[in-house]
Amino acid sequence: MLATYRPIFSLLRGTAFLLAASGLHNLLLPLRGQAEGFSTFALGLLGTAWAGGFVTGCIFAPRLVRRVGHVRAFGTFAASAAIIVLITGLFINEAAWILSRVCTGFVMAGAFMVVESWLNEKATNENRGTVFGLYMMVTYASIMAGQMAVAAFDVRQSSLFMVSGILFCCSLIPTAISTAVTPRPLQEVSLDLRGLFANSPVSFMACLLIGVANGAWGTLGPVYGARIGISTAQIALMMSLVVIAGAAMQMPAGRLSDKTDRRYILAGAGFLAALIGVLAFSVEARSGSVVIALAACYGAMAYILYSLAVAHANDHADSSNFVKISGGLLLLYGFGTMIGPLLGSFLMARLRPEALFLATALPHFLLGCYTLVRVSQRAAVPPENKEAFNALPAERAVTPQAGLLDPRGPDDPEPEPEPETSDSTVSDVENERELVSSA
Numbered sequence: 001m002l003a004t005y006r007p008i009f010s011l012l013r014g015t016a017f018l019l020a021a022s023g024l025h026n027l028l029l030p031l032r033g034q035a036e037g038f039s040t041f042a043l044g045l046l047g048t049a050w051a052g053g054f055v056t057g058c059i060f061a062p063r064l065v066r067r068v069g070h071v072r073a074f075g076t077f078a079a080s081a082a083i084i085v086l087i088t089g090l091f092i093n094e095a096a097w098i099l100s101r102v103c104t105g106f107v108m109a110g111a112f113m114v115v116e117s118w119l120n121e122k123a124t125n126e127n128r129g130t131v132f133g134l135y136m137m138v139t140y141a142s143i144m145a146g147q148m149a150v151a152a153f154d155v156r157q158s159s160l161f162m163v164s165g166i167l168f169c170c171s172l173i174p175t176a177i178s179t180a181v182t183p184r185p186l187q188e189v190s191l192d193l194r195g196l197f198a199n200s201p202v203s204f205m206a207c208l209l210i211g212v213a214n215g216a217w218g219t220l221g222p223v224y225g226a227r228i229g230i231s232t233a234q235i236a237l238m239m240s241l242v243v244i245a246g247a248a249m250q251m252p253a254g255r256l257s258d259k260t261d262r263r264y265i266l267a268g269a270g271f272l273a274a275l276i277g278v279l280a281f282s283v284e285a286r287s288g289s290v291v292i293a294l295a296a297c298y299g300a301m302a303y304i305l306y307s308l309a310v311a312h313a314n315d316h317a318d319s320s321n322f323v324k325i326s327g328g329l330l331l332l333y334g335f336g337t338m339i340g341p342l343l344g345s346f347l348m349a350r351l352r353p354e355a356l357f358l359a360t361a362l363p364h365f366l367l368g369c370y371t372l373v374r375v376s377q378r379a380a381v382p383p384e385n386k387e388a389f390n391a392l393p394a395e396r397a398v399t400p401q402a403g404l405l406d407p408r409g410p411d412d413p414e415p416e417p418e419p420e421t422s423d424s425t426v427s428d429v430e431n432e433r434e435l436v437s438s439a
Contacts, residue, residue, distance in 0.1 A: 008122050008131055014174035015115050015135070016142045018078065021167035022108060023146025024160065025085055026050075027239060029097060030222040031155045031232065040223070042094040044345025047219025048338045049098045051211075053105025055334035058327075061110035070114050074175050077111040082168035089161025111171075118175075140247050144240040151233035196313075196328045202263055202374045203313035207329045209363035210305045211336020213273070216344035216359040217242070217302070218337070225291065227353040234288040241296040246303020253304045254311065261380035262312040263371050266305065270368035273301035277361030281354045302360065305367070306333065315381040336363075 033043050065073040084100050084107070091097075119131055146167070153159045197204045221242070225235035257265040280294045310329055317325045340359065347355035 008119060008134070010174045011115060011118055011122070012134060012138050014171045016138050017167050017171035018111055018115070019139055019142035020146035020149070021081070021085070021164045021171065023143035024149050024167065025088075025104070025146075025164045026218070027147045027150050027222055027236065028155060028160050028164065029088065029101075030219060031150065031226060031235065032092070033094075033097065034223050034226045035156055036092055038094050038097075040345045040349040041342075042098065043223050044219060044341035045098050046101050047215055047341030049101035050105040050219075051215060051334055051337035051341075053102040053107075054109045055105075055331055055338075056102075057106035057109025058113070058331065058334070061106070061113055064110065065114060070118060071175060074111055074114040075172055077107040077114070078168050078172045080107045081111070082165040085161055085165045085168060089158045089165075114175075136247075140243060144243055147236050147240050147243075149236075151236045155232060192324075192328060196325065196332070199325060200313040200316050201378075202266070202371050203309045203329060204332065205370050206266060206305065206309035206312075206367055207332040208336045209367045210302075210309060211333040211338075212340040212343065212363040213302060213336075213360040214306070214333075215337030215340025216356060217298075217340075219341040220344045220348065220356050220359075221295070224348070224353045224356045227348075228286055228291065230286075230288040230291055234292060238292045238295045241292060242299030242303065245296040245300040249300045250304050250307055254307060257308055257311065259383060261375065262308055262315065263375050263380070266308045266312065267368040267371040267375075269301045269304055269308065270364045270371065273298060273305070274361040274364035274368065276301060277357035277364065280357040281361070284352070284354055298357075298360070302364065305364075 029046055030043050033046065061073075061077075064076075068076070081104060084104050088097055088100050116135075119135060122131070146164075149163065150160060153163070193204075221239055222235050225238055226232075230238070253265055253269065276294065276298045280298065283290075283294070285291050285294065310326055313325050313329060340363075343362075344356050344359035347359050351358070
């Protein structure tokens with residue numbers, strides 16, 4: 001049993017370092033930017049820039065991987081991320097940071113795609129669900145560990161930038177020394193808006209609106225915490241508990257949606273998330289414990305919505321189209337995360353820090369209303385025809401390659417001849433011999 005999962009454990013170790021570094025850096029930048037006096041608009045642009053880079057990476061990174069191979073591509077992505085982190089620690093400047101976030105989003109998309117495609121290659125049809133579950137556990141645990149590391153240092157110093165860079169470099173080691181066979185080329189990502197909307201209008205609009213809300217909170221949540229005066233440790237705990245609460249509620253909500261019309265669960269969670277947002281705006285809490293409790297309640301509702309939306313879309317799709325559907329919804333989610341930070345920064349600058357929750361409440365309320373309208377226009381999917389719910393991480397955008405790990409997807413095809421040879425030591429040796437003989 002352990003021998004079967006040993007190659008996967010090696011990849012997951014690299015993934016853990018990668019996600020811990022990403023979680024640390026993503027929380028550090030808005031906190032340091034707030035401490036340096038960056039404008040609210042500039043802090044919002046940090047999130048918009050990252051989302052734009054991530055979506056671009058999902059589209060173009062597969063071409064780079066196909067050209068140079070998985071190992072070299074992953075090494076390039078992780079090393080680039082480490083360099084960017086260190087540069088942001090050297091140059092404390094709004095414009096430089098916004099540009100760097102575009103680059104970070106791109107390389108992180110590429111790195112995640114390599115890892116997820118590699119995990120899918122090592123998984124079988126029998127253990128794909130277990131592998132997917134392990135990947136989700138590592139995702140949640142690593143992001144939280146990276147976020148909590150912020151509390152151990154002063155955000156005004158350069159130490160955290162160095163720690164993040166070290167973690168990115170550590171993610172290189174397990175993949176670089178792995179003897180696993182290079183996976184098949186990454187699947188290209190396409191965005192068929194008409195097809196996505198025809199398959200499920202609810203999922204189409206939901207993923208876009210969920211992206212708006214999650215993008216606003218993920219980017220500006222730390223800024224909100226800093227501006228109301230809670231400590232850095234409390235901010236890190238607040239952001240981590242949002243993730244924990246969302247992860248804890250995914251399976252109960254998902255199992256409930258398996259037994260009834262998913263749209264009722266989706267609308268109900270959307271309205272509750274909107275209500276919590278309005279409550280948080282109205283209360284104007286300044287106590288750390290109250291703020292953390294409100295944030296956890298928000299995460300419990302808001303961070304189950306993406307998984308429900310994707311599950312509803314898959315209920316109306318053929319299993320052979322799961323990857324195409326999930327990839328398209330991912331891009332819609334990514335476009336939403338570009339809008340959210342701009343909306344949040346606009347409201348926070350003109351009202352007060354708690355206005356961030358209005359930026360999340362509005363899309364959640366619209367989601368609930370639109371979903372209920374659609375209930376009256378399209379019959380529910382019979383429970384026996386539904387695909388089983390599967391949790392997806394909403395605190396970071398997954399890549400289309402994660403759809404291949406989804407146990408609901410089609411069986412793995414027979415391996416095709418691998419066109420990539422750039423990662424093969426044997427091929428490199430043969431090429432060197434040919435060069436020597438020709439000389």
